[in-house]
Amino acid sequence: MFRSILVPVDYSEHSKASVRYAAELAKNVGATLHVVHVWDRPTYASDAVLVRRPGEDHCSLADLIQRNAENDMKDFLATLELGDVKLTHELLSGDPTAKLVEELKKGGYDLVVLGTHGRTGLMHLLMGSVAEKLVRLSPVPVLTVPPSARGAE
Secondary structure, eight states: OOSEEEEEOOSSHHHHHHHHHHHHHHHHHTOEEEEEEEEOOOTTOOTTOEEOOTTSOOEEHHHHHHHHHHHHHHHHHHTOOOOSOEEEEEEEESOHHHHHHHHHHTSOOSEEEEEOOOOOHHHHHHHOOHHHHHHHHOSSOEEEEOHHHHTTO
């Protein structure tokens, strides 16, 4: 039924719990987890802006942001103890919802599992949430994991 499960993460504790939830599901059905993080390049991070860390060569601010995102992904995955689950990971750049929908439309995924963040007030009114948008736009089923389910591990 499910062969490949996409799990978007933002490196939060909620994301860790959602990956663990998806991993249990994947183990039960023999699916592969594909963990993905979408980082949105700030408009001020052009390739013309160069930075230099001590002991390193100059690089563009955008390259530094991407390098940090890669390090964050490695650190995030290192904190998870998932047992015998097949896992791949990827970094994407752009608007999170748009990039995730684009990735899903490429095919190859049977399910999306992600946590809800419970955004409220003005930010919710103005932006909504990635989870809500994916529920509406995803070409495959979306399983949202609310905070209460994440705490019941």
